[in-house]
Amino acid sequence: MKTKDLLTIAATALGTATLTVVFLASPRMSGDDANLMAATIAKPKLSANGVEMTLCAANGRQFKAGDQPEFELRAVNTLSQPCDVTVRASLSASALLSPLSRAMPMPSVLWHEELAIALKPNETKAFTLATRTNLPAKSDITVILTSVGQPEPGKAAGIVAMRFSTEPPAAAPAYAATTAGEAGVIPALR
Amino acid sequence: MFRWQTALGAVIGLAAGFAFLAVTGSHLNQAAASGPILSECDGRMRELVVHYEPSAREVVAAVYRDFLGALDPDVTVHAVCPDRPAYEEFVSLAGRIRCRLDPVITHHPMTAWSRDRWVALTPAGPSGATTIWSPRGETAEEIWPARAGDERVGQDIAVALGSSVKAVRSSLYFDGGDFLSDNDNVFVAPRVLQRNVQHTVGGREELLSALAGAVKRRVILLDEAPDHHAGMFMASVGGHRMLVGDPNLGRSLVPAQFQPENRAGGDEFMNLPGGPDFTAATQRLFDAVAAQCAAAAYRVVRIPVVPAQDGRTYLTYVNVLQDQAGERRIVYLPYYRGAEALNAAGRAVWEGLGFEVRPVDCTATYRHFGCLHCLVNVLKRS
Numbered sequence: 001m002k003t004k005d006l007l008t009i010a011a012t013a014l015g016t017a018t019l020t021v022v023f024l025a026s027p028r029m030s031g032d033d034a035n036l037m038a039a040t041i042a043k044p045k046l047s048a049n050g051v052e053m054t055l056c057a058a059n060g061r062q063f064k065a066g067d068q069p070e071f072e073l074r075a076v077n078t079l080s081q082p083c084d085v086t087v088r089a090s091l092s093a094s095a096l097l098s099p100l101s102r103a104m105p106m107p108s109v110l111w112h113e114e115l116a117i118a119l120k121p122n123e124t125k126a127f128t129l130a131t132r133t134n135l136p137a138k139s140d141i142t143v144i145l146t147s148v149g150q151p152e153p154g155k156a157a158g159i160v161a162m163r164f165s166t167e168p169p170a171a172a173p174a175y176a177a178t179t180a181g182e183a184g185v186i187p188a189l190r
Numbered sequence: 191m192f193r194w195q196t197a198l199g200a201v202i203g204l205a206a207g208f209a210f211l212a213v214t215g216s217h218l219n220q221a222a223a224s225g226p227i228l229s230e231c232d233g234r235m236r237e238l239v240v241h242y243e244p245s246a247r248e249v250v251a252a253v254y255r256d257f258l259g260a261l262d263p264d265v266t267v268h269a270v271c272p273d274r275p276a277y278e279e280f281v282s283l284a285g286r287i288r289c290r291l292d293p294v295i296t297h298h299p300m301t302a303w304s305r306d307r308w309v310a311l312t313p314a315g316p317s318g319a320t321t322i323w324s325p326r327g328e329t330a331e332e333i334w335p336a337r338a339g340d341e342r343v344g345q346d347i348a349v350a351l352g353s354s355v356k357a358v359r360s361s362l363y364f365d366g367g368d369f370l371s372d373n374d375n376v377f378v379a380p381r382v383l384q385r386n387v388q389h390t391v392g393g394r395e396e397l398l399s400a401l402a403g404a405v406k407r408r409v410i411l412l413d414e415a416p417d418h419h420a421g422m423f424m425a426s427v428g429g430h431r432m433l434v435g436d437p438n439l440g441r442s443l444v445p446a447q448f449q450p451e452n453r454a455g456g457d458e459f460m461n462l463p464g465g466p467d468f469t470a471a472t473q474r475l476f477d478a479v480a481a482q483c484a485a486a487a488y489r490v491v492r493i494p495v496v497p498a499q500d501g502r503t504y505l506t507y508v509n510v511l512q513d514q515a516g517e518r519r520i521v522y523l524p525y526y527r528g529a530e531a532l533n534a535a536g537r538a539v540w541e542g543l544g545f546e547v548r549p550v551d552c553t554a555t556y557r558h559f560g561c562l563h564c565l566v567n568v569l570k571r572s
Contacts, residue, residue, distance in 0.1 A: 008193070009198050012195070012198075013199040013200070013202035013206060014203065016206075017202075017206040017207040018203075019207070020204055020206075020207025020210075041389055041392070044387075044389060102301075102303045102558055103418075103419070103560070105500065106500060139333070140329070159388045160384060160385070160389065166333075
């Protein structure tokens, strides 16, 4: 075997081994659910008395600080008989007090409204909810829908219908480059 | 043209790659089953994880000095730091210690709070790996870069520690502090329900099933509790005994001038935001936890707690770390300078339960919504 042959074998082996490790070992984080991303429920739904209610931003708007958000509440009677339900929508905000905190502060309720809904059999109605309150900056915003009255067994009385923030992601500070002693620690993939 | 040398090289390369992955612990075994969630009160602490972020030095310095200084030599503490200088600062801050320190350098922003980042699941068998079970995502990561970095810490640790640890990301949202586990049960704070229903699971039963499958213990989802992490208001101490905070007991130990009826807009007790919260509504939430524990056949022991009006700041004596050395039970117990009567009462409860108390100064920590248990995560116990 010539030196050139040995070099070809070594170079190919090195390349193949590197690719094998890169493709199979990263990321080191695996999901415990094979359908991890598919598990997200795109449009949370509150069910009460046979009525299914969903909430979305009116006209598909993206909200930012200073906006007075409007929401569209859609109620669907899934039964073949008339139904009444009362739902409470509330908008809360929580702003980071200190980056040293363990958790976000308790959210404060900026707006809420109760809505009595009466639906004919299999009827769908849409309602516009105007908050008339300005969204604060740099805040985590939560909109909760709650069924007013006794929750049905096995069903949640309220759901987080929407969650968004009023701050674009900040640039992360740079940290010192990896040194030889830390070479085993690779940046995480997400 | 494809030559025999290339083919041979590829075969050797594949063999070397797979051999490397087998030795270092590859993703191929990551799907392997894990055992039950690690108990917080049973067994000897072996490996712990803390974070050190230099901007939080004043918050954590006294805690780490007291806690690390009291640990025995057979304990390893993995210190997760954003860079090498931060680790060196951590070592210097720790001072004279007997435990072993080991750096995990992340190269990304992070907070000082280790507990909420992940939950340790024990190995499925004697030669298996510990599983670091991380949540699907972190709250408010969009507006909090350090919290976004926290999301990656479970993976950072698994990479650094090699085959003895594997990292798995859950399909559920939670904070590690939302769980309180012993060798029989896992108590889960109500907020986990709100974060997941109609987002990752359809409803309560589906959530309970998913949790039970992951933690492999009976799951007790608290229906009613203070809106905080479980370790702020309750601690399982082994033998089906549960400590639950009691604001009424705390109130009796707060000096008269700071009692709600005597306040005249001056200084608040221990600078608690808005002053202590001794309202009936808050007391009812703590009592509800006690009742749910009793219903689960726990002997409930109440211990003083002083929650603040902001709903987040607590002077608590259940936010502890517990260790077991043979028959001896040890508790690393927070204390707060300026709250001596409360400290003595909290300590007396633990001593009454047969614990050796090792005090940890958390005076600079509690105002940041957490305490000792929130700063330290336990990776392995024997």
